[in-house]
Amino acid sequence: MPTILELIAPQGFEYMSLGTSLTTGSRQGVNYGFWITRHAIGKADTVPLVEEPIEGDMQPIDQQAMQDYINAIRSVSWWRAKYGATLDETKLEGRE
Structure with a gap:
């Protein structure tokens, strides 16, 4: 998502994201179903990860x-x- 926002949002647009845009030097990106690098893309749920070349x-x-x-x-x-921005250790009590 950060890459798409960087490409379509107006200059100066601010957003929050877990990843960084591939346009700003990031070497990898991921969403729920897929991962991408500068050279390959693949599904995130395969073990091992299967690489499909982008080009070159x-x-x-x-x-x-x-x-x-x-x-x-x-x-x-x-x-x-699930929990929002709250980092509360008590939510983890009783879990292993």
């Missing part, structure tokens, strides 16, 4: 690093939707 020479991704990034973005997204 495809550079292999670091499978573990990309999976960790996908999991981190999904985790924070889930937390924000």
Whole structure:
């Protein structure tokens, strides 16, 4: 989403996002279903991740690093939707 906002929003538009725009030097992006790098794109739910080249020479991704990034973005997204901006440790009591 940050990349799309950077491309279509008026200059100076402010927004909050978990990721950073691919137009500002970010090397990877992810949403619920897909991941993307400068060289490849793929579905986020395959194990191992299957890379589809975008163009030119495809550079292999670091499978573990990309999976960790996908999991981190999904985790924070889930937390924000469920609990909002509150970081309250008591919400985790009784969970393992």
